[in-house]
Amino acid sequence: MARLPVYLRSLSELATAGSSTTSSDVLAERSGVNAAKVRKDLSYLGTHGTRGVGYDVRHLIFEVSRALGVANTWPVVVCGLGNLGRALANHTGFTERGFPVVAAIDVNPALIGMTVDGVPVHSPDRLADVVADHDVAIGVIATPPGAAQDTADRLVAAGVRSILDFSSTVLSVPDHVEVRAVDLSTELQILGFHLQRDLPADRSPRSLA
Amino acid sequence: MARLPVYLRSLSELATAGSSTTSSDVLAERSGVNAAKVRKDLSYLGTHGTRGVGYDVRHLIFEVSRALGVANTWPVVVCGLGNLGRALANHTGFTERGFPVVAAIDVNPALIGMTVDGVPVHSPDRLADVVADHDVAIGVIATPPGAAQDTADRLVAAGVRSILDFSSTVLSVPDHVEVRAVDLSTELQILGFHLQRDLPADRSPRSLA
């Protein structure tokens, strides 16, 4: 489930706040979801709370962490060092959570061979080597849209099976590769869509949900 | 629907590729979805394709653009000029799509009063003025988690009704305010979760979907 990371954050907050035990209600409140959903989600983990009491925060953190595989570290390569790519390569939160950025890829000859914020930059041609050398598990695509599919192909050829795509592109990859797309313009457009629907007294297109 | 922006991109590509007409099959292929879904989505727009022929690309672009309110421009304020905030403020794609970044907010006294990539930086105290002066419609929160809720409160108080939140926080806001959360660490954790589930021969926690 996509909610597990949120639960984990809420639980960490509770732990640092000194709580040793908590209820599905509190957790739901903090995570912005329904209490029943929390209980059902946690029941899939095989976790057992105590009826009448609630959940043990420390134990639950342990269970959720294990389910998420937080113990593992998954080396990441960032492809494309534009504004966004540089911010991602530089982002300290990733390493802390087990996703160290071990290398970056860019076509710019002026960058290749340099290190940016401690991250070595390589040519796309060396992608396969980089993946092999650092045991890269996840590729982040922050290239311009035109280069995205090619980059994805290279990542897949190099054996990467997880891709986080910021390129505003629909990537086609083999079935065994998982892609998660984050498109900032789309997010803004959705917000704009709702803004438009709420405001106008004049006729808007038609109800859409 | 969240798929409209994707359709619009696909349609634009088709238009520049010289197609004057297209089918739901082609559009589905390009957008990475099911053909029936495309037809159903478009039918909500009141759009009418021609049976046996397909859709007129130009007309469809017009319809989708209108539904999304692409004609409107929604001024954006970016709150928090860390790595990510700076990348967002600097991102040219936003202005092109009708979301000009008219101002940035940061607590750093060294930045206040400066302009970063042409974007003026203000103190959080001036947020209400900034919103009023530029008719800001959307607030982007790229602050550290600890400052996110406060920032959200200020945005709401200033009259902003749409928030794009990068802060890894569950924000609580009034009902009439729409929040879309983008959490990069969560995305990576989900990828890591699936990686972990696919690999190990030893027993993983339990099947989760």
Add this chain to the structure above:
DNA sequence: CGGAACTCGTGATCCGATTCACAAGCGGGG
């Protein structure tokens, strides 16, 4: 002119996720 091939629009169906509702277990107080 007739029919074959194609494509849209949409009611019907399916399926998973969410929510509801409640029995079962636990702890504390009298």
Add this chain to the structure above:
DNA sequence: CCCCGCTTGTGAATCGGATCACGAGTTCCG
């Protein structure tokens, strides 16, 4: 020791989106 209030776990019901399937309209060719 018993009862009462609290919280979990989970089957049942509900909901909404995705998919299927097919009727209907269009084009084109023979």
